[in-house]
Amino acid sequence: QVTLKESGPVLVKPTETLTLTCTVSGFSLSSARMGVSWIRQPPGKALEWLAHIFSNDEKSYSSSLKSRLSISKDTSKSRVVLTMTNMDPVDTGTYYCARTYFFDGVVRVFDYWGQGTLVTVSS
């Protein structure tokens, strides 16, 4: 059974750095053509893809947030970590991690999602 679970702070202050962890089970972060993406959703708004990391350690970031994001993985611990610097109230929302199937370097589908974690940015 594939599961993903996000963890991290519920509340962060403006200018602080957010660190979120996605712990996965039911698959390996070294599985061929598998990876993990981070996707966020501001309250009442649409989904926004942030970043992904593939099993071959290839990484990609949203161009609008690239300077603030960093993604890494610890295969032995089945964890993927996303950091976002200089948090702002507009970054408030639910952050999801999702298992990502890719082929030829292209994402094909986000097939399993975590439950999400709500992050509020406020002083």
Next chain:
Amino acid sequence: QSVLTQPPSVSAAPGQTVTISCSGSTSNIGNSYVSWYRQLPGTAPKLLIYDNNKRSSGIPDRFSASKSATSATLGITGLQTGDEADYYCGSWDSSLSAGVFGGGTKLTVL
């Protein structure tokens, strides 16, 4: 502003059929796979359709999808009140090197 364009809302009566459109460009839908997700209120998105038209495990055949050029369509037949949710299309954009989603469509079953 989402890269993929969906209608904000659609509605239909129970038992009826509804379609949800998703419009993109040659850099995303036109050259990549489309997937569809359903998000019930207060829950995480769930995969419905992948590879343009393949139903995910456990998804009934009331749900179908197609892709043509730079657009995709999700169809739901035999609408049930439990189908009320937000529906999102997703794809990969080769120009942006990024995952992209539509703005979401809220389905109301009247």
